[in-house]
Amino acid sequence: MMAAKRSGAGSKRARAAPQPAQEVPGEPPLSRDRIVATALELLDAQGLDGLTMRRLADRLGSGAMSLYWHVDNKEEVFDLALDSVLEYRGPPQMVESQDWRADVVHMLEDWRASMLRHPWSASLLPRRAFGPNILGRLELLSKTLSRAGVADADLNVAIWSLWNYVMGATITRGNFDLSDDDRAAAQQRLASERYPTIERSRLLLDDDWDGAFRKGLDFLLDGLAPDRNFGCKIG
């Protein structure tokens, strides 16, 4: 939690030369990186609606319009914030891995976890042009599946199926934030009306998100895998 609240008008008056470049730690000069970092803070703290150009500038100790020198518009702030969330800090090379399936699971769980660390991010991804970091993740995923033996003709279907599943799971989990009261009320509604099956299974009370994600992913991979040698009850 770096506060960086404006500490009086000092920084503005302290200039003596045309380029102050002062070392006042409270107010470094504006920059793309600083804007993105502060946007992340704001988004994490206040959610999607909490990000406002004016509030962002405020937090940076600058006038609202100063941002527009570094950034085209608010859309670009979202693009940059999202891309920064999606940076992959995985093993630099997983060339020699024997267990491609474990690699895929790890990549997808890391992707999901990265987005869940910033719950606003997943909803942002589908409607945005693909940034470098998500493309990097898709490339790595694609390469791994290809090495595992997925035919070129099936690659896109495999990638999009996994994409769909991960995005659906993450967007849902990131937005499904019921209080205990909400949950009780929802379950109550199920009971009082005509939803006997999902009432009995307590669908809306289930909260083993991680476990459910993993299990569904396994089903999907069972289907996608070229050499599936399990998951069959009848041969």
Added chain:
Amino acid sequence: MMAAKRSGAGSKRARAAPQPAQEVPGEPPLSRDRIVATALELLDAQGLDGLTMRRLADRLGSGAMSLYWHVDNKEEVFDLALDSVLEYRGPPQMVESQDWRADVVHMLEDWRASMLRHPWSASLLPRRAFGPNILGRLELLSKTLSRAGVADADLNVAIWSLWNYVMGATITRGNFDLSDDDRAAAQQRLASERYPTIERSRLLLDDDWDGAFRKGLDFLLDGLAPDRNFGCKIG
């Protein structure tokens, strides 16, 4: 249609004297149903950002604040619009169906198609309390899976996996609206940078959305199905 939470809307029409100058076919009195119908029009025409309380009132020929008599706030307009999109007009009973798998596929494709007819709707669903129509769809899905033999303990995982897949697919498809120029530019970027695998498979140019949806769904169902007797290359 819309589940009317409040008392009947019929009372309005029954009134005769107090308000002059209606019966003009252009301007029937304001009502919840009329508000929702017009909101749908506006959303279809202008997208999510196009829906504005002021514009909505304008289209209805009323003052902006008149809406607030019939509706709590903008959120509720979204709730109602979304629920109306999700209404299920399926076979009233599918009690005797022999082919549960075909039933499930049909239900999910109908769900997806209903949302794609209103491309703004899918993104709205995850962050909203469950309305009656989506709950009805989940109940029907759940009942079908249960009848097909999915154990109670596995039911929630099955439902959520299908939910994740359908939502991810639909949100992505509804938002991925590249022009031909965009597609060319994207593919160009893939080629010029370091994404050889997805460049080769032309991931971003693939547009057999319906086919890919169906194939991935089949993989998932292969995994979820209790009596999977196919999808195995090695016994």
Added chain:
DNA sequence: ACCTGAACACCGTTCAAGT
């Protein structure tokens, strides 16, 4: 090169008031 305030054209919603 970098930053600024004033201004424009919007928002959602509260409120007191009209019929």
Added chain:
DNA sequence: ACCTGAACACCGTTCAAGT
């Protein structure tokens, strides 16, 4: 019961101007 305009506290962004 139903509708209204004025007003409040916001938005994103353009523009001409400052350093």
